[in-house]
Amino acid sequence: MAVYVYSITSNDHPTKLDGLHGVGDPPGTLRTVTAGVLCAVVSDAPEDLRPRRRDVLAHQEVQERLMADGAVLPLRFGMTADSDETVRAALEDRADEYQERLRSLEGATEYNLKCSWEEEALLRRILLESDEARELNTVLRSGSGTPQMSLALGELVAQEADARQQALAKGIVEALRPYVFDESLSLPGGHDFLSVSFLVRADKEEMFLATGISLANQLGEECEVRLRGPLPPYSFV
Structure with missing residues (x-):
């Protein structure tokens, strides 16, 4: 059997x-x-x-x-x-x-971290920080834009969003890395821009969790930070 x-x-x-x-x-x-x-x-x-x-x-x-x-x-x-x-x-x-x-x-357990960025908040940030995107958006909102300009704005926003999410994901992982023994990135799903599992030893767990809470507070309501654990270390077997 x-x-x-x-x-x-x-x-x-x-x-x-x-x-x-x-x-x-x-x-x-x-x-x-x-x-x-x-x-x-x-x-x-x-x-x-x-x-x-x-x-x-x-x-x-x-x-x-x-x-x-x-x-x-x-x-x-x-x-x-x-x-x-x-x-x-x-x-x-x-x-x-x-x-x-x-x-x-x-003496180690797994924690899984997923992060997403609220789409409207991310768009507002891009329009605030990117002169090119803001100018294209202003023209389109005035009604004098062209289909090519609309397409260009969409591509620009996608590129800017990807760049910002990648930079933020890298920063989050680097901030937590001093307190982990190992890490395993996976392909994010849905609206998430980061999905990573950390192997955390007991003597670093308190600092790891405190840093995670601090990061979530710094990111504010624009970003959703979901930390699950402790979990069996499936990602490290």
Whole structure:
């Protein structure tokens, strides 16, 4: 039967799984697969595995319980293997890599930061700071502009917006970088101009959070800053 894999830990991790259940309906029973110095937390995989809320929550609860007692390599939702023997073979084949990563994650958690800039506020800033954009906008608003001028203004605003967002994203990351052990940028979605995950050690967490709050206050209402965490370090496994 296929096996659902939640996490990898060292074999001396307490792996306190009492009261937890795995994915599926009925919920799978959690167990461990050990190979040398490593251990994987698994359960039988349901045949119709999908990211249902109950299963995503079950997956997350396993990670959080394990993280409370030591370093964990949390696998993302949906990871399966053919059998316990397949899992054991993977632990043996990549033992050095997994051990090194576990050491790097000791005492660290992930924080995810997303930022967006309110479109109207950004446009007002561009028109205030860019003479060319302001002049084109004035002509168009007077009714004497041409379609080519409208197109030029649209392209100019897009370029100016991109430049400002990239500069701000760089500044935010640089301000937080002294307090993080690692970082992982991802492609922003929707209206976001920044999506980045930080790996933060416990001794830097207070300063990291304080700096994040300070940045949000400095940016004001024009920018929305969304910081989630602490999270299992999915982005660094």
